[in-house]
Amino acid sequence: MKPSPTRPVVALVRTDETKEGLRRAVREALQLVGFTPPEMVHTVAIKPNLCYYWQSTTGCTTDARVVAALIEWLREQMGSVDIKVVESDASAMRTRHSYGMLGYRKLADEYGIDLVNLSEDETTEVSVEVNGLQLQFAVPKTLQTADLVVNVPKLKLARATSITVGLKNNFGCIATSRKLPYHKHLDEAIVGISKIIRPQITIVDGTYALGRATVRLGLLLAGKDVVAVDSVASRVMGVSPRLVRSIRLAEAEGLGASRNIEVRGENIENFRRLFPVRRNNIFYRRVWDFQLRMLEAYCRFTGDILPPIIQEVSA
Amino acid sequence: MVRVGFIGLGRMGRLHLMTTRKTEGAEVVAAADTAQSCRRFAKQHNVPKVYSDYRQMLEKEKELDAVVVTVPNFLHLECVKAALESGHHVFVEKPLARNLSESTELARLSTMSGRFCMVGHCFRFVEAMEEMRKAVDSGVIGSLEAVTLEEVMNGPLAHGVIPMPVPEWWFDKDRVGGGVILDLGYHMIDLFRFFAGEANLVSCAMDYRLSLSVEDKATLVLKSLDGNVTGTIHVGWYQRTIFPDFNFRAIVHGTAKWLTSDDFTPRNLYLHAAKQVSKNMLRRMLGLKIEYLKYTYYLASYVKEIRHFYESIVMDQAPCVTAEDGVNVMRIIDHAYKMNSSSEILAAHRTVG
Numbered sequence A: 001m002k003p004s005p006t007r008p009v010v011a012l013v014r015t016d017e018t019k020e021g022l023r024r025a026v027r028e029a030l031q032l033v034g035f036t037p038p039e040m041v042h043t044v045a046i047k048p049n050l051c052y053y054w055q056s057t058t059g060c061t062t063d064a065r066v067v068a069a070l071i072e073w074l075r076e077q078m079g080s081v082d083i084k085v086v087e088s089d090a091s092a093m094r095t096r097h098s099y100g101m102l103g104y105r106k107l108a109d110e111y112g113i114d115l116v117n118l119s120e121d122e123t124t125e126v127s128v129e130v131n132g133l134q135l136q137f138a139v140p141k142t143l144q145t146a147d148l149v150v151n152v153p154k155l156k157l158a159r160a161t162s163i164t165v166g167l168k169n170n171f172g173c174i175a176t177s178r179k180l181p182y183h184k185h186l187d188e189a190i191v192g193i194s195k196i197i198r199p200q201i202t203i204v205d206g207t208y209a210l211g212r213a214t215v216r217l218g219l220l221l222a223g224k225d226v227v228a229v230d231s232v233a234s235r236v237m238g239v240s241p242r243l244v245r246s247i248r249l250a251e252a253e254g255l256g257a258s259r260n261i262e263v264r265g266e267n268i269e270n271f272r273r274l275f276p277v278r279r280n281n282i283f284y285r286r287v288w289d290f291q292l293r294m295l296e297a298y299c300r301f302t303g304d305i306l307p308p309i310i311q312e313v314s315a
Numbered sequence B: 001m002v003r004v005g006f007i008g009l010g011r012m013g014r015l016h017l018m019t020t021r022k023t024e025g026a027e028v029v030a031a032a033d034t035a036q037s038c039r040r041f042a043k044q045h046n047v048p049k050v051y052s053d054y055r056q057m058l059e060k061e062k063e064l065d066a067v068v069v070t071v072p073n074f075l076h077l078e079c080v081k082a083a084l085e086s087g088h089h090v091f092v093e094k095p096l097a098r099n100l101s102e103s104t105e106l107a108r109l110s111t112m113s114g115r116f117c118m119v120g121h122c123f124r125f126v127e128a129m130e131e132m133r134k135a136v137d138s139g140v141i142g143s144l145e146a147v148t149l150e151e152v153m154n155g156p157l158a159h160g161v162i163p164m165p166v167p168e169w170w171f172d173k174d175r176v177g178g179g180v181i182l183d184l185g186y187h188m189i190d191l192f193r194f195f196a197g198e199a200n201l202v203s204c205a206m207d208y209r210l211s212l213s214v215e216d217k218a219t220l221v222l223k224s225l226d227g228n229v230t231g232t233i234h235v236g237w238y239q240r241t242i243f244p245d246f247n248f249r250a251i252v253h254g255t256a257k258w259l260t261s262d263d264f265t266p267r268n269l270y271l272h273a274a275k276q277v278s279k280n281m282l283r284r285m286l287g288l289k290i291e292y293l294k295y296t297y298y299l300a301s302y303v304k305e306i307r308h309f310y311e312s313i314v315m316d317q318a319p320c321v322t323a324e325d326g327v328n329v330m331r332i333i334d335h336a337y338k339m340n341s342s343s344e345i346l347a348a349h350r351t352v353g
Helices: A019-032 A064-078 A095-101 A104-111 A141-145 A166-173 A180-196 A226-236 A245-252 A268-272 A284-302 A308-314 B011-021 B036-044 B054-060 B073-085 B100-113 B127-138 B180-196 B269-285 B300-315 B323-339 B341-347
Strands: A009-014 A043-048 A082-087 A114-117 A123-130 A133-140 A148-152 A154-158 A162-164 A201-210 A214-223 A262-265 B002-007 B026-032 B049-051 B066-069 B089-093 B117-120 B144-152 B199-207 B217-224 B230-236 B248-254 B258-260
Touching: A009 A019, A009 A226, A009 A268, A019 A064, A019 A201, A019 A214, A019 A262, A043 A064, A043 A141, A043 A166, A064 A082, A064 A104, A064 A148, A064 A201, A082 A095, A082 A104, A082 A141, A095 A104, A095 A114, A104 A114, A123 A141, A123 A180, A133 A141, A133 A180, A148 A166, A154 A214, A162 A166, A162 A226, A166 A180, A166 A226, A166 A245, A180 A245, A201 A226, A214 A226, A226 A245, A226 A268, A284 B269, A308 B011, B002 B011, B002 B054, B002 B300, B011 B026, B011 B036, B011 B066, B011 B300, B026 B054, B036 B049, B049 B054, B054 B073, B066 B073, B066 B300, B073 B089, B073 B100, B089 B300, B100 B117, B100 B323, B117 B300, B117 B323, B127 B180, B127 B248, B127 B258, B144 B180, B180 B199, B180 B217, B180 B230, B180 B323, B199 B323, B217 B323, B323 B341
Parallel strands: A009 A262, A043 A082, A043 A148, A082 A114, A148 A201, A154 A201, B002 B026, B002 B066, B026 B049, B066 B089, B089 B117, B144 B230
Antiparallel strands: A009 A214, A123 A133, A154 A162, A201 A214, B144 B248, B199 B217, B217 B230, B248 B258
């Protein structure tokens, strides 16, 4: 394991959803972690999590207002830099629709920024090895040429990866729209793309978060070390970072540290208490598969109909 | 024997095809779809003739009695028109068509051709709705005074268990014809008519929360033509729903009592499924007929609906839902859109934060 040169810092800041509140929270969080933009920045790429057409208040996608507060801070610090919000298509989501539906088109009009669909961007094929596995990614040029990449994920739990925060949000930097083939080695793919695209700062939108249910958490997390941010975020959500495979893998690959983190600002416990922790659902997929197999057997035996919506799942 | 052809084999077409194959007195003769995967599905389900062009099917399959049309909204007019003109009875998924003028034309064609054109108003066939209607008719709630109907979910934007992109036509106002009022509101307006008879629109507020070209949130107030029953309908596409979530509710208020669909719907759908599966297995072992799709609760309404259509043809009696019903629902929807035409302008001015 490659040692981290310094003790990573993660900031927790309480916020409301007003424009002024978010502006203050972003400024405070970045100050607490001591982030200053590098010199000679011409282009900035901001990567929110726009995984589907669900509003940010569901706890699933990054709030455009958090990105707006970040843009204001960047402009304060660096003047008129070229700012792009970036996202790629997913198996079910089309970026051209989610930008409009989740408020990013209006954000672009208001702040004069560009919206980039990474799936339509120029790409280069990059190979990377993770945990002895060779992976290949179509990496968008916009991200490779940006002087500053800011990761703005959402705070949420996910069945496939335990948590979906900074590392998982990098998965959306892969230009390929059909990412399902990567799901076979999802954690390796997450860490693999994180080795290629390394955002200098991660700001987690925890205004609304998703656990067993949606919760208005009123939290922003920030840190320069994405592994440390994910570790603190997982503790906020009541999940031990040791149980999150992507964190373990990322640490082993030298992407950051999950221990000995200095937490500044609010106490983790203040938010963990509010977070609707999900019960252990290690067997969820197996139970679901078992139910489907039983249903198929039932339909074969009785001649009942297996509706197309369920057939698609069992296919 | 009713000989049936299918135009469109998407999710709904497939369901109707599978149901038809399990229906005594109905026979699947042919199917048409432009998509290869859909034609493959038809072949896998032993459909004798499979076409890529529905016009060819209508031209060649002279023996057809009925055609089931399950295609995107913008194709309803041409497909239903062609089927009626070919002399077939038609079952078309809701909405009857994209707008009032198209719907009126189809109703006129149905009358002129002397062929039935049944529209898929499936909510009328949901067991809970049938039981509520029986209770209302029995007088247990006194005289019916008000109906409240709600259906809020992701609609066409719902995320499937297997992730698939939403078909592009849903994002195109011209092709889809309308938003949540035409999609979910259509059913709710029909349910109001189911309980209270024909109605007029009193007011409508709609919103564009998702900045689509069509409305995604709407509240409508209706009043029955006899003036005795008022209704409130709320529909939305804005809520995150994951299969098998289903956020639908109906409440009827009378002078003596009130009833809600929750009282007639299984509290736990998994438990309901287990019960129905056990019953059907027992029936099968005893050599009795099984009840199709009853374990899914809501989908059982599609079995009843399509079988009612085939029975209507055999009995030569008009089905309980005709193109005229489709037109009456579309009239209210058309009124709602006209009433809110200025809202679209306002929607353009919404800003972030």
